[in-house]
Amino acid sequence: xxxxxxxxxxxGNLHIGGGRTALFNWLFAKSQKGKFILxxxxxxxxxxxxxxxxxxxxxxxxxxxxxDELYYQSQRFVRYRMHADKLLKSGQAYIEKSPEGKEAVIxxxxxxxxxxNDLIRGAIEFDAGLIxxxxxxxxxxxxxYNFACVVDDAETNITHIxxxxxxxxxxxxxxxxxxxLGCAIPNFAHLPLIMGxxxxxxxxxxxxxxxxxxxxxxxxxxxxxxxxxxxSWSPGGNREIINKDEAIELFDIKNVNKTAATFDLxxxxxxNNQYLKKADPQELLEELLxxxxxxxxxxxxxxxxxxxxxxxxxxxxxxxxxxxxxDWADFFFEEExxxxxxxxxxxxxxxxxxxxKLFVTGLETLSNFSTExxxxxxxxxxxxxxxxxxxxxxxxxxxxxGKTIGPGLFELIYFLGLERTKKRLLKWIx
RNA sequence: GACCCUGUCGUCUAGCCUGGUCCAGGACAAGAGCUUUUCAAGCUCUCGACACGGGUUCAAAUCCCGUCAGGGUCACCA
Numbered sequence: 001x002x003x004x005x006x007x008x009x010x011x012g013n014l015h016i017g018g019g020r021t022a023l024f025n026w027l028f029a030k031s032q033k034g035k036f037i038l039x040x041x042x043x044x045x046x047x048x049x050x051x052x053x054x055x056x057x058x059x060x061x062x063x064x065x066x067x068d069e070l071y072y073q074s075q076r077f078v079r080y081r082m083h084a085d086k087l088l089k090s091g092q093a094y095i096e097k098s099p100e101g102k103e104a105v106i107x108x109x110x111x112x113x114x115x116x117n118d119l120i121r122g123a124i125e126f127d128a129g130l131i132x133x134x135x136x137x138x139x140x141x142x143x144x145y146n147f148a149c150v151v152d153d154a155e156t157n158i159t160h161i162x163x164x165x166x167x168x169x170x171x172x173x174x175x176x177x178x179x180x181l182g183c184a185i186p187n188f189a190h191l192p193l194i195m196g197x198x199x200x201x202x203x204x205x206x207x208x209x210x211x212x213x214x215x216x217x218x219x220x221x222x223x224x225x226x227x228x229x230x231x232s233w234s235p236g237g238n239r240e241i242i243n244k245d246e247a248i249e250l251f252d253i254k255n256v257n258k259t260a261a262t263f264d265l266x267x268x269x270x271x272n273n274q275y276l277k278k279a280d281p282q283e284l285l286e287e288l289l290x291x292x293x294x295x296x297x298x299x300x301x302x303x304x305x306x307x308x309x310x311x312x313x314x315x316x317x318x319x320x321x322x323x324x325x326x327d328w329a330d331f332f333f334e335e336e337x338x339x340x341x342x343x344x345x346x347x348x349x350x351x352x353x354x355x356x357k358l359f360v361t362g363l364e365t366l367s368n369f370s371t372e373x374x375x376x377x378x379x380x381x382x383x384x385x386x387x388x389x390x391x392x393x394x395x396x397x398x399x400x401x402g403k404t405i406g407p408g409l410f411e412l413i414y415f416l417g418l419e420r421t422k423k424r425l426l427k428w429i430x
Numbered sequence: 431g432a433c434c435c436u437g438u439c440g441u442c443u444a445g446c447c448u449g450g451u452c453c454a455g456g457a458c459a460a461g462a463g464c465u466u467u468u469c470a471a472g473c474u475c476u477c478g479a480c481a482c483g484g485g486u487u488c489a490a491a492u493c494c495c496g497u498c499a500g501g502g503u504c505a506c507c508a
Contacts, residue, residue: 009508041508096506104506121435130433131504138506145508168434169503192436193501200501227442230457234443238456257443260501264441267458273471318471328470378467393467405469 002034004160005153006060006067009041010052013210014059016202016263017164017194020228024191024256025162026065027229027244031251034159038067039152042074043142059211063221064244071156073148080143083151083181084136092180093136102139107147107177109133114172119160119189120256126172134173150174154183162189162253165260189253192232192260202263218287218323220279223272230271231261241274269320276319281312287322288312295326297333310415314407331401332415337424339402347395347404353429355385355392356399360422360429369418375410400424 006022008014014022029036038060042048060067084105087093093107111129118124136147143151149170153161168190178185196202202209208217214224226242229235234257235242235250242250276284285308292298298308311332315325331337362377363369382389393409400409400416413421 007508011508044507047507098506102506106506124434126434135506140506142506144506149508164502165435166502170508190435195501197441230442232442236444238444240442240457259436259443261443262441264458267442270458277471318469320470324470388466390467397468403468407468407471409467 002029002032002159003037003157004029004034004162005037005039005156005158006065007039007041007149007152007163008056009044009047010049010056011044011047012052013212014056015209015211016214016228017209018056019059019063019211019224020194020231021162021164021191022060022063022065023225023228024233024253027247027251028160028162028189028253030248035068036065037069037071037156037158039071039156040073041145041148042072043145043148045074045142048074055212059215062215063211063225069156071152073143073152076148076152077142079155080137080148080151081141084143084147087136087180090180098139100139104135104139105137107134107136107180109173109176114175116171116175116188118168119187119253121190121258124168124171128172128176131173134177146170146173147177150177150181150183153186154178154181158186160187160189160253162191165190165193189256191256192258194231195260195262197262197264199262207263207265216323218319218321218325219268219272220275220322223275224268226275227268227271230267231263232257232259241271272322273318273320276322277317279316281309281316284312284316284322285309288325291323291326292333295333297326297330307415314411314415318407328403328406331403337400337402339398340404343398343402343404347398348428350395351430352392352395355381355387356396356425356429358385359392359396360425363413363418363421366418369414371411371414374413378410395428396425399428 004025006018006025008018008022026036028034038057040053040056042053084093087107088095088105091108093105096104096106098104109128109131111127114126114128116124116126134146135144137143152158171188171190175185194202196207208214211224215221222243225244229242229247230240233251233255235247285305288308292308293300311329312325315329319325319328358381359378362381363374366373366377378392379389382392394404397406397409397412398404400412400421406412416424
């Protein structure tokens with residue numbers, strides 16, 4: 001049975017690269033009906049923190065990658081010690097004393113050719129003669145990465161190691177350890193790295209790197225996963241939007257690209273919008289609720305759920321990020337709206353008192369304040385005044401929303417309601 | 431510096447294994463237009479790439495070699 005693992009180190013949040021590695025491991029496990037194992041590599045007691053463990057577990061769940069087993073390296077130190085002693089006994093490792101008298105266990109590297117058949121890259125040959133002896137157990141008693149990694153992968157019967165490109169050069173060292181330990185060598189698959197827009201590895205300087213940052217910005221997990229998937233794999237058939245279940249069906253590790261990909265926020269925005277369009281407004285409302293309360297758009301307890309739902313439907317097809325709703329729909333929640341100065345200059349510098357007054361009067365006569373009737377009032381008015389619709393539409397939009405862009409004018413007026421519409425238009429009537 | 435990986439539109443990619451159907455297809459971005467109401471939605475169109483140089487071949491994005499470029503690793507970090 002296929003067993004893969006994702007092994008993050010809790011010295012920071014789960015970042016984009018880690019999320020992508022987790023995705024491909026999870027996907028491979030699912031497509032092979034295998035197990036997805038999570039291992040927390042917390043051997044560095046100084047830099048590892050519980051809050052990062054919590055954050056990583058939370059982000060993985062958020063992305064939808066549930067694990068079948070969970071291990072912590074910090075709980076397995078006796079196992080590393082035991083295997084180190086075994087290598088010491090067989091003469092494949094030796095002890096080195098530091099000037100302070102502390103002992104470290106060092107692995108003896110023999111000059112040889114190491115062949116690795118990478119599932120993504122094909123055959124790679126290394127010259128172990130270029131690799132120096134490797135520390136197994138540091139003088140503080142903790143294991144090194146390469147050693148703990150091999151012991152754990154061997155003891156938990158990992159069959160496929162799918163990880164970032166940056167581990168290629170660790171591979172020959174680990175292969176030698178498997179051999180020394182007398183364990184079967186697993187399959188390796190090295191994923192290309194994700195690069196930032198300015199080249200080089202994706203880093204905080206080139207934008208947000210933590211998965212949780214994307215959650216906070218209003219990206220949907222399905223969209224992020226879809227984007228990450230496209231970064232080094234293609235479902236074929238010119239498809240861009242693909243959900244996890246379809247991906248599981250189509251995925252083949254051999255089709256993963258070898259080339260490093262640049263992270264492009266614009267495309268992520270587009271994909272996120274594709275998912276936002278199709279999303280259930282009820283679920284979007286749940287996501288948005290904390291933000292709406294935080295911005296004092298709605299009171300904490302009672303609010304008109306149907307009304308907010310209506311607003312979400314007005315915007316959801318246009319939003320790149322769910323959180324943009326806060327800025328884009330602000331005029332529905334704030335009594336005093338902020339008017340874009342350029343828009344005011346362009347559309348409200350002429351005196352439109354007469355037209356606005358007539359429009360307000362028309363709205364007041366409506367017995368049924370519906371989107372259709374609002375539009376009817378408007379159309380009647382412009383034909384009566386013999387002006388083009390857009391001559392009045394743009395000024396109305398700016399006066400009511402403060403913006404030149406937004407949802408359709410009539411549905412927007414419907415949701416604003418007669419009173420607020422009147423109040424905002426009256427300001428422009430002399 | 432040594433070793434390793436990679437090189438198709440600005441970006442993500444299809445095609446490469448099994449040469450001809452590719453004067454290279456799609457998507458994002460950008461630009462133009464349409465939408466008797468905006469665009470940040472939708473629709474249409476445009477721009478735009480096989481890193482370079484040699485081979486092999488009737489034929490090369492596809493195979494081989496070299497060059498160049500980008501990236502990664504060389505820790506008692508993971």
